Amino acid sequence: MHIHEYQAKSLFRKFNIQTPVAILINNTENASKACAELGCDVWVVKAQVHAGGRGKGGGVILCHSIEEVENACNKLFGSNLVTPQTDAKGLPISQILIEGGQNIKRELYLGLLVDRQTQKITILASTEGGMDIEKVAAESPEKIIKFGVDPLGALTEDDCVSIASKLELEGELINQFTKTLLGLYEIFITKDVNLIEINPLITTIDNNLLALDGKIDFDDNALYRHEDIAELRDTSQEDEKENEASKYQLNYISLDGTIGCMVNGAGLAMATMDLIEHHGGSPANFLDVGGGTTAERVAKAFELIQTEANVRGILVNIFGGIVRCDLIAEGILQAIEKVGLNLPIVVRLEGTNAPEGLKLLDESTFNIHTEADLTQAAIKIVELSA
Ligand code: ADP
Numbered sequence: 459m460h461i462h463e464y465q466a467k468s469l470f471r472k473f474n475i476q477t478p479v480a481i482l483i484n485n486t487e488n489a490s491k492a493c494a495e496l497g498c499d500v501w502v503v504k505a506q507v508h509a510g511g512r513g514k515g516g517g518v519i520l521c522h523s524i525e526e527v528e529n530a531c532n533k534l535f536g537s538n539l540v541t542p543q544t545d546a547k548g549l550p551i552s553q554i555l556i557e558g559g560q561n562i563k564r565e566l567y568l569g570l571l572v573d574r575q576t577q578k579i580t581i582l583a584s585t586e587g588g589m590d591i592e593k594v595a596a597e598s599p600e601k602i603i604k605f606g607v608d609p610l611g612a613l614t615e616d617d618c619v620s621i622a623s624k625l626e627l628e629g630e631l632i633n634q635f636t637k638t639l640l641g642l643y644e645i646f647i648t649k650d651v652n653l654i655e656i657n658p659l660i661t662t663i664d665n666n667l668l669a670l671d672g673k674i675d676f677d678d679n680a681l682y683r684h685e686d687i688a689e690l691r692d693t694s695q696e697d698e699k700e701n702e703a704s705k706y707q708l709n710y711i712s713l714d715g716t717i718g719c720m721v722n723g724a725g726l727a728m729a730t731m732d733l734i735e736h737h738g739g740s741p742a743n744f745l746d747v748g749g750g751t752t753a754e755r756v757a758k759a760f761e762l763i764q765t766e767a768n769v770r771g772i773l774v775n776i777f778g779g780i781v782r783c784d785l786i787a788e789g790i791l792q793a794i795e796k797v798g799l800n801l802p803i804v805v806r807l808e809g810t811n812a813p814e815g816l817k818l819l820d821e822s823t824f825n826i827h828t829e830a831d832l833t834q835a836a837i838k839i840v841e842l843s844a
């Protein structure tokens with residue numbers, strides 16, 4: 459689960475990480491009051507959406523007067539922000555953070571994530587923070603400092619000081635950095651975080667270290683034990699289809715290809731997507747309909763797949779282990795009857811009662827291509843969706 463920048467910063471402050479003064483507003487009418495309360499003469503208007511790259515997308519606006527702040531808010535409120543990290547539709551802006559403009563000396567990067575390969579919590583840091591950190595990582599990976607911490611051990615002050623020196627921090631800034639990194643680590647451990655990031659972590663002209671941005675991704679599976687974090691969820695920022703799917707216990711993720719996939723089991727779904735790619739196609743979605751598939755769930759799945767803008771064909775790949783393939787076939791037929799079908803469809807059934815299931819589909823009045831072999835099914839759907 460992702461949260462907004464203002465929510466991340468409020469958590470930062472609770473863990474002794476310094477952030478600039480800021481006030482969150484929900485409409486332009488509150489802008490001038492917020493500016494006055496902050497007592498600055500330069501403000502930064504920051505759209506709160508669950509995506510990075512807001513600066514590049516026009517969602518971070520530097521303002522030198524209250525009038526400029528109001529104009530920026532008017533422009534942003536109610537619109538969708540498109541950034542290099544969103545899709546073409548973007549994300550809705552209903553909250554804006556007005557922040558005191560900072561005199562930035564340096565922009566650093568600091569992040570923590572779980573590195574499954576080394577089985578450690580990995581601290582990533584760089585002197586080249588700011589809006590192009592992805593480019594730095596791709597083109598000059600030597601500029602990214604990596605430091606692994608054993609999750610059963612601890613991060614020490616000495617570790618922090620050593621990373622601070624690699625970031626060329628000096629004097630009082632080393633103490634501030636140590637506090638910041640220990641705070642981030644504490645949040646990471648106590649709140650079951652997948653990824654936490656400050657980009658940029660700035661030093662100011664008057665020698666302060668501040669978190670100018672904040673991104674946190676929490677482990678969904680651990681949310682049950684963090685009510686305070688679960689409360690921060692903002693569903694307006696999440697994919698409507700994925701939310702709708704989860705109501706039916708379907709695991710659904712929109713992708714940008716042309717072949718809709720309906721598969722039971724996450725592993726089989728991944729393998730099916732690989733096979734589609736292998737034969738020159740591209741999946742429009744990931745969908746795991748789960749083990750005990752019902753006709754109602756199959757119908758919902760069809761509905762969701764057919765709302766994908768680019769979808770040109772559907773591949774159904776079901777392995778009947780617990781469920782019987784003839785029941786699945788009946789479910790598919792009922793679903794098509796209910797929601798209609800205007801795309802080519804290939805169905806591959808394997809497992810218990812597969813021949814009976816395939817026969818039911820072949821005998822139906824709908825134009826369904828059946829296959830017993832997965833490779834043949836993938837080749838067929840790529841051909842029909844071209
Ligand atoms: P994003 O990463 O989504 O683009 P950031 O919050 O990192 O959004 O802001 C982008 C850039 O805008 C920062 O790298 C920084 O240069 C500038 N910026 C953001 N907040 C402030 C601020 N309070 N004062 C001055 N500059 C800021």
Ligand code: MG
Pocket residue numbers: 510511588657658671
């Ligand atoms: Mg940023």
